[in-house]
Every structure is written in structure tokens, then in C-alpha cells.
Amino acid sequence: MDRNYPRIPAATGLIAISGVAAFTLTWLADIAILLQGSAPFGAPTNWLPVFVTGPLIAVITLGVPRSAGLVARVVGAVTISLGLTAWCLIDAAELQWWGALETCGLLYLVVRATAAPWRPARAVACTLVLAVTVLVLPLRIGSWDAFVGGGYVMTVALAICVAVGCAIRSQEARRERAVHDVRQTERLALARDLHDLIAHHMSGIIVQANAALTIQATAPEKVEPILRTIAGSGSDTLESMRRLVRVLREDNHPALRPGDLLTELGDLVSAHSSAGDALARLEVTAAARTTPIGPEVDVSVERLVQEALTNVRRHAAGARATVRLDADGDWLRVTVTNTAPPHKVGVPAGGRGGFGLLGLRERVEALDGSFGAGPLPHGGWQVEAAIPLSVPTEVSASGR
Structure with missing residues (x-):
């Protein structure tokens, strides 16, 4: 999954706590079933699923150690479980239960x-290995009836887990495609803006160069200021062009021209x-006015403020x-802040897309x-961005 995708920390923590609690309760149930037997600690195969393999697989499932990848965890859990199953088949001890905690851990890995x-x-290989490991768990009891009944239960559980996993995989694939489409659209939009702005600069350079050629014989003293203007326009154009890398534009998109940002x-x-009962104000520092x-x-700041205010109307009406x-050295800082809405807002019009902020991040x-x-x-909510005002010196020097 895409780890850069925004998540809700509170929900993530709640899911982790719920998982630990579920595994703990399952382990307690394993201990209770073990203690109900006539000789719970008679043979090692009786208590190993409860106190060794079950907790080990649960720890592996919860992501310990963190450095181990999912494939390594699958291999470790399968090795531990199949090892105990083989021992039970060789020892041929009569067991009452093969371990609920171990079963839950394996199903979660599925x-x-x-x-x-x-x-x-x-994915198919790891799923098949885990499925076989789960299906042979009833063999530990050593009874054909237990194997048939347990195999039926495990098959149903496996089918449910595989269906859930496939649904998550499909949903994640759709989300990644949507994220890719949003990023590509934003890059194309940025490319169109920059292309039109560069074309505007180049048109001015060509006009000034033709003017210099026209007056060079009659008024040579006026050529030098024109050349300085051309040099400045060329530097601005190069600064814009360095940001336009490997992107495309649509030929039928209407041209855009920058206006006064304020x-x-x-x-x-x-x-x-x-637009409604909400109030908004604009604060511009003296440094930003003179920079x-x-x-x-200019275009990116306008898009950011437009998207942020649109989100305020949709998600925090009345706020x-x-x-x-503000300008700080070589950086322009833009902040859009809104207070908490006066009343609870339901589902906004058009639904919850969730990709507007992603497009802003891509543009910035x-x-x-x-x-x-x-x-x-x-x-409330805050959207902030810091955008460099100029190309770093070493980059400018290398491009000359």
C-alpha cells in the first residue's frame, strides 16, 4: 500500500489496540481449553500450541521484528506451524485442540x-502456502472425524479471508489508479500553465530583439537597454523552464496568463x-507586497488558495x-486557516473525493x-505551503 497516502492516526491506533486485544482474548481462550483437559501438561504437543507456536505467530503477525518484511513473516509462521504439525503426526498424541491463537494469526496473514x-x-504463492498450513492444522488431533470437520471449518474461514484480502487488494488498486490520475492531471495542468507563461516571455523577447535590430543603425545608444531587458526576460524564462521536466500538454487547452497575485x-x-454566511480575510505582509x-x-498560489477556500465551503460551511x-528570504509562504464550523457538516456535495490536497501537494x-x-x-483546519521564489545559485550557474 502507498504509505504516503494520508491516514487518520487515531483510527490507526484504535485498529492496532483492537488487534492486540483480540489476540489476547484468543490466547486466554486457548489457555482455558488447555486447562480443561485431563493432562494438560502431559505431552509437549498439548501445551506447545498454546504457549509457544501461538504466541510466536501472533508476535510475527503483529509486525515484530519491524525490520522483517511480510514474506519473511509468512515463511517464519509457516515454518513454525508446519514443524509442530509434523511433530504431532510423529508423536501421535491425542489433542483436544490445535490452537486458536495460532489459527487466527495464520488467517490474518492470509x-x-x-x-x-x-x-x-x-501473492498466490504465499496465500497457497498459508492455506495448506491452515488446512493441515486439524491433523494434529489424530482423528479422521476431527480432520474432516476441522477441514470444513478451516476451508470456510480461508474462503472468507481470501475474499476479504482480494477486496482490499482491489480497492487499493483502484485508489492507486485514482492517485496516479490526479497526479498526472495536476502535472499536465502545471505544464500547460508554464508553457503558456514561457510562450508569453519568448514573444516579448522576440519583439524586443526585432526592435533592437531596427534601431541599431539609427539609435545605437538605445540598443543596450533593450539587450538588458532581453537578458532579464531570458533569465525568467529559464527559471520557469527548469520546472517543466518530462510533462506533456493538451493542444486544445486555452492559454492562461498570470495576473496580479494580490x-x-x-x-x-x-x-x-x-457565497454564503462565511467570512474570509486576506493578510499580506509588507515583505510579500514588495517581493x-x-x-x-503566481499561478500555483492562486490554485492553492482557490482549492483551500473551496474545501472550507464544502467541509466547514460557516467557518x-x-x-x-508572507515572504521570508527566498521563500513565499502561503497559509489558509479556517475555524471550526458552527454546526456539524454532513457529507459535502459531490461526495468526499480526497484528492484535492493530493493535487496541491503535487503542484507545490x-x-x-x-x-x-x-x-x-x-x-479548524490549516493548509500551508512554502514555495521558492528563485532558482538556487548553483542551478542557475550550471544552466548558463
Whole structure:
């Protein structure tokens, strides 16, 4: 699974605690069944599933050691379980139970192996090995009736676990395709914006170069300022082009031109405030007002604020929003913060896509910036980004 995909820490912790609690209760049930026997500690095969193989497989299933991969855990659990099964067949001791904790651990590994984002051959191989290991567990009792009945129960349990694993694998595949589509769409959009901006610069350079050729004989003293302007425009173009790497654009997309960033942000904030009962304000520091901003940064900041305010309307209707723009050295910092909504918001219109923030992250990181989004202690939400204003010196020097 994609570990970069946003997760809810509270839910993840709750799932881990629930798993440990389930394994603990299962282990206690194993101990209770063992103690009900006439000679619980008579033969080693009686207590080994309860106190050795079961806890070991449970620990392996829970991810200890953390450095071991899933394949190593599957191999370890299968080896331990099949080893004890072979011992029981050789010893031919009469057992009452083969171990619930060990069975649960193996079945959980079946779900993990089936759902793992491996190649199908590896997933099928690990699932089959685990399935065989589970199906031979009833052989430990040494009774044909127990093997038939236990085999039926284990077959049903395996079918359920494999179905759950396949469902998770399918859902994860769909999510990865959706993430890929969102990233590709955002990259294409960024490519279109940058392409049009670069074309705008190059048009100006060509016009100025033609003007210099025209007046070089009659007014040579005016050629030098024109050349300086051309050099500056060329530097801006190179700065934009270095961000456009291995991306494509659609030919039928309408051209985009950058406008004044503060005017654009003011229009977005005004539109947000007039759309409903929510209020929004724009805060721009003196450093941000006087700092020159490149056209590709201009477009990205506008997209970020637009998406963030849209999310406020959809997920926190009635909340107050604040858009802050600040410049710190070579970085432009954008922060969109909203308070907690005055009333609980249901499912937003259009459903919960969950890919808007992913697209913003892709756009900002394509400009060598950093992006973050998350809840605030008072119940609100914050989206922040830091975007470099200029190309590093060593990069600029190497591109000349």
C-alpha cells in the first residue's frame, strides 16, 4: 500500500489496540481449553500450541521484528506451524485442540498476503502456502472425524479471508489508479500553465530583439537597454523552464496568463465571503507586497488558495477563513486557516473525493516547495505551503 497516502492516526491506533486485544482474548481462550483437559501438561504437543507456536505467530503477525518484511513473516509462521504439525503426526498424541491463537494469526496473514501489492504470482504463492498450513492444522488431533470437520471449518474461514484480502487488494488498486490520475492531471495542468507563461516571455523577447535590430543603425545608444531587458526576460524564462521536466500538454487547452497575485487573491476571498454566511480575510505582509513573484509561483498560489477556500465551503460551511501571504528570504509562504464550523457538516456535495490536497501537494512539490495540511487544536483546519521564489545559485550557474 502507498504509505504516503494520508491516514487518520487515531483510527490507526484504535485498529492496532483492537488487534492486540483480540489476540489476547484468543490466547486466554486457548489457555482455558488447555486447562480443561485431563493432562494438560502431559505431552509437549498439548501445551506447545498454546504457549509457544501461538504466541510466536501472533508476535510475527503483529509486525515484530519491524525490520522483517511480510514474506519473511509468512515463511517464519509457516515454518513454525508446519514443524509442530509434523511433530504431532510423529508423536501421535491425542489433542483436544490445535490452537486458536495460532489459527487466527495464520488467517490474518492470509488476508495480508492476499491484499499485499505484490505481483499476482507472489501473492498466490504465499496465500497457497498459508492455506495448506491452515488446512493441515486439524491433523494434529489424530482423528479422521476431527480432520474432516476441522477441514470444513478451516476451508470456510480461508474462503472468507481470501475474499476479504482480494477486496482490499482491489480497492487499493483502484485508489492507486485514482492517485496516479490526479497526479498526472495536476502535472499536465502545471505544464500547460508554464508553457503558456514561457510562450508569453519568448514573444516579448522576440519583439524586443526585432526592435533592437531596427534601431541599431539609427539609435545605437538605445540598443543596450533593450539587450538588458532581453537578458532579464531570458533569465525568467529559464527559471520557469527548469520546472517543466518530462510533462506533456493538451493542444486544445486555452492559454492562461498570470495576473496580479494580490488582486487574484482578493477576488477569491471576496467571492468566498459573498457565497454564503462565511467570512474570509486576506493578510499580506509588507515583505510579500514588495517581493517579485515568478509567474509559475503566481499561478500555483492562486490554485492553492482557490482549492483551500473551496474545501472550507464544502467541509466547514460557516467557518471563518484567513488567507495569509508572507515572504521570508527566498521563500513565499502561503497559509489558509479556517475555524471550526458552527454546526456539524454532513457529507459535502459531490461526495468526499480526497484528492484535492493530493493535487496541491503535487503542484507545490513540482516547484521544489513544501506542502502541509492538517487539523488545528481548536477544531479548524490549516493548509500551508512554502514555495521558492528563485532558482538556487548553483542551478542557475550550471544552466548558463
